[in-house]
Amino acid sequence: xxxxxxxxxxxxxxxxxxxxxxxxxxxxxxxxxxxxxxxxxxxxxxxxxxxxxxxxxxxxxxxxxxxxxxxxxxxxxxxxxxxxxxxxxxxxxxxxxxxxxxxxxxxxxxxxxxxxxxxxxxxxxxxxxxxxxxxxxxxxxxxxxxxxxxxxxxxxxxxxxxxxxxxxxx
Amino acid sequence: xxxxxxxxxxxxxxxxxxxxxxxxxxxxxxxxxxxxxxxxxxxxxxxxxxxxxxxxxxxxxxxxxxxxxxxxxxxxxxxxxxxxxxxxxxxxxxxxxxxxxxxxxxxxxxxxxxxxxxxxxxxxxxxxxxxxxxxxxxxxxxxxxxxxxxxxxxxxxxxxxxxxxxxxxxxxxxxxxxxxxxxxxxxxxxxxxxxxxxxxxxxxxxxxxxxxxxxxxxxxxxxxxxxxxxxxxxxxxxxxxxxxxxxxxxxxxxxxxxxxxxxxxxxxxxxxxxxxxxxxxxxxxxxxxxxxxxxxxxxxxxxxxxxxxxxxxxxxxxxxxxxxxxxxxxxxxxxxxxxxxxxxxxxxxxxxxxxxxxxxxxxxxxxxxxxxxxxxxxxxxxxxxxxxxxxxxxxxxxxxxxxxxxxxxxxxxxxxxxxxxxxxxxxxxxxxxxxxxxxxxxxxxxxxxxxxxxxxxx
Numbered sequence: 360x361x362x363x364x365x366x367x368x369x370x371x372x373x374x375x376x377x378x379x380x381x382x383x384x385x386x387x388x389x390x391x392x393x394x395x396x397x398x399x400x401x402x403x404x405x406x407x408x409x410x411x412x413x414x415x416x417x418x419x420x421x422x423x424x425x426x427x428x429x430x431x432x433x434x435x436x437x438x439x440x441x442x443x444x445x446x447x448x449x450x451x452x453x454x455x456x457x458x459x460x461x462x463x464x465x466x467x468x469x470x471x472x473x474x475x476x477x478x479x480x481x482x483x484x485x486x487x488x489x490x491x492x493x494x495x496x497x498x499x500x501x502x503x504x505x506x507x508x509x510x511x512x513x514x515x516x517x518x519x520x521x522x523x524x525x526x527x528x529x
Numbered sequence: 530x531x532x533x534x535x536x537x538x539x540x541x542x543x544x545x546x547x548x549x550x551x552x553x554x555x556x557x558x559x560x561x562x563x564x565x566x567x568x569x570x571x572x573x574x575x576x577x578x579x580x581x582x583x584x585x586x587x588x589x590x591x592x593x594x595x596x597x598x599x600x601x602x603x604x605x606x607x608x609x610x611x612x613x614x615x616x617x618x619x620x621x622x623x624x625x626x627x628x629x630x631x632x633x634x635x636x637x638x639x640x641x642x643x644x645x646x647x648x649x650x651x652x653x654x655x656x657x658x659x660x661x662x663x664x665x666x667x668x669x670x671x672x673x674x675x676x677x678x679x680x681x682x683x684x685x686x687x688x689x690x691x692x693x694x695x696x697x698x699x700x701x702x703x704x705x706x707x708x709x710x711x712x713x714x715x716x717x718x719x720x721x722x723x724x725x726x727x728x729x730x731x732x733x734x735x736x737x738x739x740x741x742x743x744x745x746x747x748x749x750x751x752x753x754x755x756x757x758x759x760x761x762x763x764x765x766x767x768x769x770x771x772x773x774x775x776x777x778x779x780x781x782x783x784x785x786x787x788x789x790x791x792x793x794x795x796x797x798x799x800x801x802x803x804x805x806x807x808x809x810x811x812x813x814x815x816x817x818x819x820x821x822x823x824x825x826x827x828x829x830x831x832x833x834x835x836x837x838x839x840x841x842x843x844x845x846x847x848x849x850x851x852x853x854x855x856x857x858x859x860x861x862x863x864x865x866x867x868x869x870x871x872x873x874x875x876x877x878x879x880x881x882x883x884x885x886x887x888x889x890x891x892x893x894x895x896x897x898x899x900x901x902x903x904x905x906x907x908x909x910x911x912x913x914x915x916x917x918x919x920x921x922x923x924x925x926x927x928x929x930x931x932x933x934x935x936x937x938x939x940x941x942x943x944x945x946x947x948x949x950x951x952x953x954x955x956x957x958x959x960x961x962x963x964x965x966x967x968x969x970x971x972x973x974x975x976x977x978x979x980x981x982x983x984x985x986x987x
Contacts, residue, residue, distance in 0.1 A: 369980035390742040393552075393718075394973035395749045403742045410750040414758070432675060432683035440687050450687045453769065457695040460762045464703040467754045471710060472736075475747035479737025489739050491721035494714075496552040496976060 360387075361509050364488040365500040365516035366523040370396035373498050376519040377402040380502060380512070387503035389486070391493035399498075410470040417466020418459045425455030488527050497522075554975060555718055558968050561814045562719075562961055568813070569957065576953035583947020586940050587662055595665040597940050604923045604935040609663035611915045612945050615798070616656035616952075617697065617770055618791075618911060620704070621763055622799025623649025627707055628759035631752065637827055639970040640820045643715075644810070645803045646708040647963075651955040652802075653701040655948050660697075662944060689772040696769040703762060707755050713738050714748070714969040730962075740969075767795040774918065780861035781922040784849065790842035794911060797835035797881070800828050801907035806956065808901045810965065819966050822895045829894040832885055832907065839914075840882035861925050869934055870921045873913045880910025 367373050370392065377388055381403070388403055429451040437445045471477065488501035500521075504512055509526070516524045565573075590597055600607055623645040630638040661667035673694050675684045684691055716735035723731050738744060771791035774782040804825065811820045850858040865874045884906045893899045925932055937945075959965070 369976060369983075371980065391740050392742070392745060393740060394714075394969045394976065395745045396973065396976075399742050400746050400749065404746070408746045408750040410747050410754060414754040418758070428675065429686040433686065436681060436683050440685060443687060447687060450692070453692045453765075454686055454695055456761075456765065457692075457699045460758045460765075461699040461702060463758050464699075464706050464755055467751050467758070468706050468710065471747050471751040475744040477713075477736040477738065477744070479739065486739060486741075491551070493740055494718040494721045495555055496972060 360503050360528070361506055361526060362487055362528040363502045363504065363509065363512055363516065364490075364525045364527055365502070365519075365521035366492065366525070367498045367500065367520065368496070368522055369520075370398045370498055372519040372521075373500050374398045374402040376516060376521075377500060379515065379519075385502060385504060385508075385512075389488065389501040391489055391499040391501070393494055393496055393498070396498075409474045410467060413470025413473070414463050414467045417469075418463035420466070421458040421460065421462030422455050424462065425458035426451055428458075429454050501527075551722070552972070554968060554972050555722065557816075557818070558964050558966050558971070559719060559722065561816075561965050562963070565961060569961070573954065573957050576950040576957060579943075579947050579950030580954050581947075581950075583944045583950065586943050586947070590662070590940060590944075591665075591667070597938060599936050599938045599941060601933055601935055603926060603931050603933050604920060606663075606919050606923060607935055608916075608937045608941040608945055609659045611912065611919050612948055613656050613659035613663065614770060614915045614919075615912045616652045616659070616948065618767065618795035618798045618915075619802045620649045620652035620656065620700070620799065621767060621792075621795035622803045623647070623652075624700075624704060624707065624759050624763040625796055625799065626803070627711070628756040628763065631756045632760060636974060637824055639974060640824050640966055641803060641807060641828070642970070643711065643963075643967040644807055644965050645799075646704065646711060647956065647959050647965075648802060648806065648952075649704045649799075650701070650708050651952050651959070653697065653704055654955070655952045657697060657701065658951075659948070689769065689776045692769045693773055696766045700762060700766045703755070703759055707759060710748070710751055710755065711967060712963060714740060715964045715967060718968055719964065764792055767791040774922070779922050779926060780855070780857040781846070781850075781865070781918065784846065786842055786845055786849070790839070790846075793835050793838035793842065794881075794914060797832060797839055798907060798911035800831045800835070801904040801911070804828055804832075804900055804904035805908060808897060808904075810960070814965075816966065819971060822897070825897065825900050826891070826894045829888045829900055829903075832904070833888040836882060836885035836888075836907075843878060843882065857927050861922065864925045865917060865921045868921065868925065870917065870924070873917045874921070877910050877913040877917050880906040881914060884910075 365373075365376070373390060373392075377390065377399075380388060390399055390402060392399055426448070430446040430448075433445045433447075439445075486501075487503075488499060490499070493499045500516065502512055502516075513524050513526075598607055598609070623642075626638050626645045627642045630642075661670055664670060673684065673691070686692075713735060716731050717738040717740065720728065720731035720735045768788035768791065771787035775784055775787035777783060807820060808825070811817060847862050850862040853859075864870075884903055887893045887899065887903055920935055924934060
């Protein structure tokens with residue numbers, strides 16, 4: 360299928376044209392950008408990123424582990440320390456807190472890898488239409504479309520201030 | 530059709546683009562990783578040399594025993610613990626800048642966050658070694674971990690030392706995760722331009738990052754969530770370190786003010802270290818365009834604010850000692866200022882509360898040599914603060930019959946110097962391998978500014 364790459368020098372028109380293309384039923388779109396632009400966050404997918412679920416589950420797992428480990432261990436080998444109960448929840452809160460952060464942070468990293476589909480299988484090799492320009496200062500919008508729509512999409516991209524439009528696969 | 534390329538100024542023509550369509554920001558910031566200069570090699574040699582010397586001395590200490598440190602009754606926490614607390618404190622600026630300023634949407638952090646995050650990671654690694662160096666028989670260090678063992682014993686979770694183990698290891702892990710996640714997009718920039726072994730390294734570390742919208746969205750959320758997690762963490766770490774002291778009954782340590790007092794001190798010293806390192810770095814690599822006087826001005830304001838908090842804490846410690854009417858507290862604090870360790874106390878007070886007052890003047894906050902000198906004094910003052918708390922506290926406890934004096938030995942001082950060597954070695958290697966300024970974050974601002982300047986549809 361032909362693939363067009365529109366190259367832009369600012370994010371706002373990319374979001375606009377992506378929205379238009381999606382409204383017209385083109386779903387095989389990809390955006391490459393050199394930085395995180397808030398404008399582009401929802402350009403291809405309005406759903407909130409799944410990373411938050413990973414962080415939440417990691418954090419909850421951490422706090423549970425923190426309290427469970429400390430309480431179980433002090434009951435497993437009961438020694439009176441400073442006249443306190445074997446399972447003293449107050450000092451264990453510190454362990455519970457630290458493990459919330461630790462597990463939550465590690466789960467966030469895992470979430471980034473899973474949701475962002477990293478490591479990207481082919482490593483050095485690039486996806487269709489990717490170029491080092493997109494790790495410079497340009498933003499690329501890649502559109503896969505049937506042959507008959509090429510001319511129309513080319514015109515649409517240019518009308519939205521694409522500085523260049525390339526046909527990478529015919 | 531692509532517009533014709535704009536005419537290139539003479540200064541830019543010296544460094545031609547590596548690939549077509551490259552950007553000036555990429556070239557400027559990746560240039561730092563270029564061929565090492567003689568000066569860099571000399572610094573690495575000095576830093577690496579002092580690190581190796583410290584390593585040799587530590588081996589010697591392991592062989593001879595802790596007797597070669599200046600430990601003497603009743604002072605069994607010396608320079609090693611002082612230096613541990615010092616480096617943990619230094620480690621606070623990175624996460625503060627990355628996490629807290631991120632949540633506050635302070636965009637000026639972009640120029641300094643990478644360097645500060647790297648310093649955090651290296652400072653925590655430096656600090657962690659001192660726990661091993663201090664305990665003497667460090668091959669038993671694993672005793673602190675809760676693992677199933679033949680004795681059927683578990684660790685004591687009611688002990689602040691145990692909390693500290695968890696706090697420091699969590700902080701080290703989260704700092705590394707934060708640092709790495711921020712680095713991924715920049716590694717992809719480097720990958721697209723590098724050749725040889727660097728290409729291999731960056732390709733492996735960048736994990737195939739291409740900056741797709743899905744990746745950026747996940748990345749932004751991860752940074753946001755990590756910031757949310759790291760913000761309470763950064764405040765907790767030095768609180769927990771302070772409880773190593775405050776949970777005891779040593780006069781001068783047993784105070785509720787310790788947690789906020791330590792956290793403010795940590796941020797104070799962390800910012801000072803960022804300035805001490807970034808000022809020469811900016812000068813040597815000509816990064817004035819990216820790290821501007823505005824950044825130094827903002828950091829100097831932080832130093833002024835935290836200096837006031839630290840000064841207030843010093844005052845409150847004395848006030849509470851007097852107001853409590855407890856003889857031991859009063860004596861302990863009197864001897865801090867006028868006893869055998871008066872020099873450390875006055876160095877601490879002058880460096881941390883008097884000298885930073887210069888930053889009330891905007892002219893001095895933006896006068897780079899002044900900022901450098903003040904930040905260096907703050908580093909010295911904050912090391913002495915920990916020396917004062919630990920050594921004077923232990924040397925003058927309740928019973929005058931068991932008072933004692935401690936003098937650091939040459940072995941301890943050389944290992945202290947070696948810790949700076951270790952930190953500097955890691956940082957010097959870091960700036961030659963990874964971009965020292967977060968390129969993709971700087972670019973976001975630049976691209977937005979350009980779009981605004983054109984009055985484009987933004």
